[in-house]
Amino acid sequence: MSTTAQTPLLGRRPTAMADKPIGRSLVDAGLLTEEQLATALGLQRRWNSRLGDVLMAHRWMSAFDFYSVLAGQFGLAFVNLLQERPDPALFDYQRLNDYSQRLVLPWRREGGRTVLAVADPSEDTFRWARAVYGEDVLFVGTSKFDIVWSVQRHADDRLTDDALNLLSGHNPEMSARKVITVPQVLWLYGLISALVAALAIWPLPTLIAFNALVSFAFIATFVLKLLLVWYGARRHIDIKVTEQDVAALRDEDLPVYTVLVPMYKEPDVLPILANALRRLDYPISKLDVKLVLEAGDTETIEAAKALGLEAFFEIIRVPPSQPKTKPKACNYALRFARGTLLTIYDAEDKPEPDQLKRVVAAFRKSEDNVACIQARLNYYNANENWLTRMFALEYTLWFDFYLPALEHLRIPIPLGGTSNHFRLDVLRKIHAWDPFNVTEDADLGVRLIQNGYRVSVVNSTTFEEANVSIPNWIRQRSRWLKGYMQTWLVHMRKPLHLYRSTGFRGFWGFQFFIGGGFFTALVAPILWALCIVVLATGTRVADPVFPPSLLYMSLFNLIVGNGFFIYITLIAGFKRGYEQLVPYALTVPFYWVLQSISAYKGLWQLIHNPFYWEKTTHGISKHMAAERQAALDG
Template identity: 25%
Template sequence: MTVVSAPVVRKSFWRALTVTVLVAVANIGLWAFINRPVHIADWHGKVGGFAYNPSQRYQDPTKFIFPSESELDSDIRMLSRYTPRLRTYSSFENPQIPRIAKFYGMTVMAGAWIEGRAERNERELAALIALARKNDNIDRVIVGNETILRGDLPVRDLIAYLDRTRAQLHVPVSTAEPLDTWQRNPDLIRHVDFVTVHILPYWERVPRKDAIGFVLGQLKSLREIVDQVSPGKPIVVGEVGWPSNGNRREYAQPSIADEAHFLRDWFNVAAREKIDYYVMEAIDQPWKEQIGGRVEAYWGVFNAAREPKFSFTGTVIEDPLWPWKAGAASLLALLPMFWFARHFIRFRVTGLFFFLILVQLSASILVWMATLPYDFYLSPLDWTMLLLLFPAQLAIILILLINGFEFTEVIWRPYWLREFKPLTPQAGDPQPFVSIHLACYNEPPEMVILTLDSLAALDYENYEVLVLDNNTRNPEIWKPVEAHCAKLGRRFRFFHLEPWGGFKAGALNYGLEVTDARAEVVAVIDADYEVRSDWLRALTGYFNNPKVAVVQCPQAHREWQHNEFRRMTNWEYDGFFRIGMHHRNERNAIIQHGTMTMVRKDVLVNTGAWSEWTICEDAELGLRLMKAGHELVYVDELMGKGLTPADFKAYKSQRYRWAFGAMQIMKARLDWMISKTSTLTRGQRFHFLTGWFSWFGDALHLVFTLMAMLWTLGMVLAPQYFMLPMYLFLVPLIGFFLFKAAFGIILYRVRVPCSWRDTIAASVASMSLSHAIARGIFEGLWRKKGEFIRTAKSRRIGAKPNPFTSVSEELLLFLALMACIAGMINSIGIHYVEGKLWIAILAAQAIPYGSALIGAWIAHRSGDTVG
């Protein structure tokens, strides 16, 4: 037993604490950098005027839900401290506004909402005229707001409304349109007393730094047009502003800092140039999001709670609450980071920093997601997406941390704590008797005979070989194997079991019944394996340790070098045995897989033999032996080589079986992994619970794909109800895809001795299994029993079938995602960052299905050159 001195313990404690605190402080620094103060020119005067829509947070004029008089009074009293003027858009809906404004000494540019419905237009005009006659603080009126831009009326009809209003009122009359409408319709200028223009640089995709110059340029152009028609006619900027949130529009980024920067600069420029204007707008109007997109809710200088978003003087901070959020994120991550640093202090310091930063970033994302509703006016659809994404985001973070732990341990460990090599027995060392069990079903006889010949050549004295033929009906397949066993001698015994239940586990349990009584160890190999002659001699010595119950070698493959499909699958398998198995072996938590494995016989029998209720009896046995307190030894030495699956169908069915069986085991043995009384160690519980998380990620990927396709369909066909998710929802998903891909590729380059080309091919092979794994996960969770499908290692076929028959579901999903991408580009376009990110996510979701098509085609083109 190693005794660690007190100074060493103290040193490791302080080292772990130092690293933890440094990462926590760096996190606060990152939040501070993102929210660093913005220095803007101060504004000490009054605002020229505010465009005022009076709806409260949950009110909606399109649903005839209007504010009360007391709410209007409260708004106007507040706004009167900032400006002497208001602009309204409708006179029929809130006729109290001019009267209340007059009480607070304010003038009103009153509006009549004009659209395609004549009845409403008449009602609005009547209300406007009545208000203007009744309230002498209405100093100007606006008939129609962007009516021509929307195409609600032809110009001649709008001119008729303008002329009627001018004839009945003694105050100046105008209509409000953007510059291009005035440019296309100069005759409209003759029928207004002043020209009202809307100049909103955000909608023109102008970056904020160029926005003031853009507004001045538009005004100059308009001045030239007006002077050609009606020289000297006044120009009023009816709407000018910048949104504080919502979708980016190419170079135009909505943010509180940008809104403050634009408006404070504008106030100073407008005062210097004596420009008449109304800011768009006084107060945020969340209801507008449903009719004009997310950004429409965020044009206010005040938020919907009637709080100022920024000050007119001093610096501006994008998120004033960032210190609380940063502190919460650091506190949330502090204990997990310190625990990890203390337990894995042996890792190189770079590795400690890397994983602790990953933990801290995860905590920051969780805090950000939890506080997101406070920064946005979330619609019911937004809430739905948030409620769906938050648990999914949590699962994604867990998967990322689990993969990150594996990455950190493999890359930055100084050494493996549990590393086992082949033994070199000395002359006279005892040889335990080994009973080798070879279960087969409908295997090509020549392949099985090759395996038997390799077993006959073992450099070992005390062993037997039991061939357990399980329900092979055609005598032409199993009879030659029986004859070959007889030819090899008394060590080789053949058993034809028909009919026989329990799949492979049932055959292996029969093998236990007929095993030689002298056997101390049971070894299991697949029917396609050629073993090294020193397999037993180099490994059975580990059983001298009474705690050892299993000695396991990696699955390995042969005859793949000249077959492109077998090559890519060979390297895909190799990654797990060179990376994942070492990672699990550190905590005595390896997956016991069903070939090249040796098990102590009495332990196997006494713990219940092979489980026939699961189609992954080998993995279940390993977990059972760990629970019983035994050790499992993983020797990363290629002591035998088999064949990869013969074609893509076999490759998929094998991984489906593994995923289905994993869910069977998880359901049946979940209490072993979560119960406080379980004898499994924390490390074993961790690996058996989290080892399947990547597969859960594949299942989650399928759910996301279906949801994304439905959402895209909604955005294309019903854009009034479905809109692009906020980019803040999407960035973490893109980050997850990138991190996960980077982890896999880097680990391969470090641990797997293959070329870059083989690394990419192995990645394609791995991703091609995503849908099969997802189906296995869902069906394993839903169904109790599964069918053990033999993985074909060799096929004899004549004409080749359609290469995509085995991937019909993947083909449909791939085509559907491509259609979604095409629909997005055609309908919404790529002008928004959110649109680009959504298309990127759809493309990323299509990668596994595209990989399956590539894998199926490569398998088809490669053919079967083995067997």
């Protein structure tokens, strides 16, 4: 006797939805109390969400129980796809988006007909299925998590290939997959050859000209940041969204919001993150949170399972592949995003509760070509030691002064690694992040501009854990500076296109904000060493290279430029209300030494290991134990 004859056929045609509402069916099944149902119905009306999304977001029952009852509402049998696995022969890679967005998957063939497993049964889903698979298609019910797991299981190779190759396949000139192109090599070879020839023929004029060029680059970087601080200090570009704007938002009009949380070997900070996301002032039925975890990181995966997280949390397991980078993991998870807007938070992030609403309000007040809005970043352990104090002052200067001014001046904004909020349709259109760039968000901010979009900044802050360890800080900063080098090389492959797409201010702002950031960090130690040697020994050997005008320019850089940076670091502390950190602004030159060490390490890695993602260890602050316990107790 055949297996088909022995096994009861489960596929059915859906019936009209039961006369009894699903909420009443759940109460009758003993899965929900009358009080819980009344609360859920009130939230459903207030949030304009489906009742199931409200119920599952509150952990009032298991997903298995809810989806079983939901299937029964349409007369469908319920199937656990983890036990009754789909037939891989029916899986169509061309319909990956349909599977992940509609929560539907071909399951089996029964009696010569295709049976689809659906987690979101509705007339729209049934009509789509009949249009694709024919009028005789049958259905079984299953859970959302079974669909997500099954799609990952069947499509790991395709999803991984897309995560790695969509950008480089469609727009290779915009990908850092190739560190330096042949034309760039030829230009570099030509410049070095010309310099060597000039040194051989006109040694002193060549050294003077090179020295003048370096001094000009320092002054240009200084002048740009002076302008950014000047504009960034203005109140009218500092406040974008008011309390009244947030209060005017209606929960029923808010869009579904996807939150990606890429993590790797960080089980201890997971409760802190989950607690921070629960505190968001946003309808939880409209949150779509993806914990993006490496498949081999069993410790963090098991920690996530043990927390018994609400149904708006999903675990996305990223299969192993190289390079193992955050942007590759985010690209992989992007396929499962179901929101209209999307943001990224790091594992230790604590966004202000109204941040998502502020971003929604900011998008509504913005022009149609604004595709990304960056929130500010700062640190909740700023007072822990000297390094955290300097890190907090630097971030205050960066996010409270520089970025608002860059937006105002229409200069490309290098996004931060977290709390950047995207229109999901645009993000997919430009093929998302570059998995080969280790500061993927800085690159993405520039790429958005080159594609005709704008990046804005919103007055909301996400608080992170500042690095408390200098070796850990250098690992993180060397990766950032290596990524800035990658970003500069990528976007200077077509300098004319960059100029046309960003304009005069945008082009030169890119040169001296992105390029100047790593250039000054690399050159500064050489100038410091030369200055120290001259002062210590009284030698006049460098005098011919420093004619009077150039000497004055160099002294200006040394005294006025450095003094200015100390001053604006001090002002940044006052603006953020960090008065206790202000005296530490005087020690910022020592912080620059660390920056230069990181720059040379990043340059070495760019040459020898360009795609290596040097992991920053989180959860090492002395505050983390108390934060974790508070999260678990809450």
